[in-house]
Amino acid sequence: MRQLILKIPGGHKDEVLKTVEEFSGKNTIHFANGDQDVFYIYLPNQKVNDFLKKIDDYEEPEVNLIPRGVIALYPPASEAPDQVADVQPKSSLEIYLGGIQSVGSIFGLIGYSFVSGIIVWIGLFTNVNFLLVAAMLVAPFAGPAMNAALGTAAGKTDLLKSSLGRYGMAILVGIVASFLMTLLFPLTTLTPLMEEISQVSKFAVLLPLVSGFAGAVNICQSERDSLVSGAAVGILVAASLAPPVGLVGAGLYMMDWQVVFSSLFRILLQLLGIHLTATLVFYFYGKVNPRGVRFLKGSKMMGLVTTGLVVIGIGAMMFWQFSQPPFLRKASMNTELTEILDSELQNLSYIKVLHKGVTFTNEKFQDTPVVTFGATIMLKDTTMDQETAKKRIIEYLKKNMEYDYDNLYEVYDIKIVDR
Known part of the structure; x- marks a missing residue:
């Protein structure tokens, strides 16, 4: 459940309490504060968004939403175990606002992307696999990818554009970092780990599809319902992005266009695959849609067009992959x-x-x-x-x-x- 602190002009106490009961609220606390009524309300996760839509009728309410799980216990005491076990996904409002909050600063995005590119390059140069895992932990690719999917699901063009811009910036900074490292410590041939990672599998599309699904589910689920940590899901999203980013920088320096093109193919495929499944999860499971979030006025047509373009893009890349053996199926x-x-x-x-x-x-x-x-x-x-x-x-x-x-x-x- 979620805790809300609601402050509205006085005179609506009975209506608010009735609305709280309508949306399965429990343990409501009310007190008067001058000419204002203040309520401490505890609602099931998925009721929060619809409750706030209903409350909007009462003269611009002021709302504090605590984005943490709350255990509300109420009579009869014998039902307490069932009350605690009732864990629901987050409301569409919280999912959307959480995505907006996770944007972070440009400085952090650039800094982490640059560090990730350096770590990837060292791992590729020294053939040390655990450094690639470390780079996946640092790489800030998951946030922009998930926010782009949120923008499509909600029909918000501004969020989609800004998220794609941040995604592109993170990729570009990682490539520059790898290129600079290769410039400082020149390579004349690919290392065995570079050779291995540069080769694309015919199953490459499956990884971004499951990554997007896992990432979106993790965002939608309540923290007490999540079986996997957000960091682990972030690694999954970055798993097939960080190494190719490092390879592009090294490949550009050595002018090895096979490595560059195969890595760019994987980077673009990751974005499209993650975007598709994450959008579907946000839309159908998280209920994030152009009319499903309070105060949000998105474009349904924009979401449909973007999703259609993503599907066409994935289909075109699959056609290219399977029509060019063995370049993208080694x-x-x-x-x-x-x-x-x-x-x-x-x-x-x-x-x-x-x-x-x-x-x-x-x-x-x-x-x-x-x-x-x-x-x-x-x-x-x-x-x-x-x-x-x-x-x-x-x-x-x-x-x-x-x-x-x-x-x-x-x-x-x-x-x-x-x-």
């Missing part, structure tokens, strides 16, 4: 081709496979992406010459491996170890 193609490689190697009875793997790099040969099929094997037949066995294995793989990708230049790296 991460998942690695796994698919490794399974095919392993299946064919198991058909050779005279070898024992110790290790196998398929890797892509950003290099091309004759304008064709290069894929390396690697395996470390042991010969079961010790009388067989290693070079002969290696040649037979490669010939077998070239002849029998079948997959749906035509524009790949195959390289085989077969290692035979002594028993």
Whole structure:
């Protein structure tokens, strides 16, 4: 429940108390303050917005809303456990105002984005994964992304524009920080972690979709009903944003356009995916809509048009991703081709496979992406010459491996170890 302190001109006590009862208010306290009536009211979370709409009829009321959970206990005492367990989502008013409050200062946004870009770059340069997690904690990407979705759900163009502006500013500052670090400590080649992160999976769209859903649900839920902390959800939202931001800066310095374009693809895809699911959660679960929030006069058409453009944008990016193999699907193609490689190697009875793997790099040969099929094997037949066995294995793989990708230049790296 939420506590409200309401002050209105005197003479409306009975009407207010009746309205409180109508909206399931409990434990109401009233006292007169000169020519004003003051009420301490305790309402279920989702009743707050509609209650305040009704109270607007009483000559411009003054309201203090305490955005914290309150446990209201009332007779009969035997129902106290049920009263405590009745946890509802926040009201649409509190969700919207909370998003506005979370905007914060421009200085903080720029500062945290710059620090995040530096931490990401250090993690990528040193191949240290936990530094990427630290950058996700610091990166201020979740707030603008969620507020943009709030703006669409509420039909507020100003909030949408300002949130997208802040999102773009945070991304740009992170890219500049990474570029400057690469300028100070020059890189001539991508590190293994950079290579790995630069590769996009065909499932890349799923992460922003679930991130947007989780982030919006966390914002809508009452703090006593939330099973996951806001910081953890913020990491989820930033999980696929902070590393690509760092890669763009390094890629620009090295003029590695594959890295730059694949990272920008992921950054834009994150925004669109998060925006779509978060908007739907705010609209249907949080009840944030152009007419659902007190004093808010949004445009329903604006929300519909923006959501339609986001859906079209996601569809266009998916079409581009799947029409350009393997540029934007290397991460998942690695796994698919490794399974095919392993299946064919198991058909050779005279070898024992110790290790196998398929890797892509950003290099091309004759304008064709290069894929390396690697395996470390042991010969079961010790009388067989290693070079002969290696040649037979490669010939077998070239002849029998079948997959749906035509524009790949195959390289085989077969290692035979002594028993």
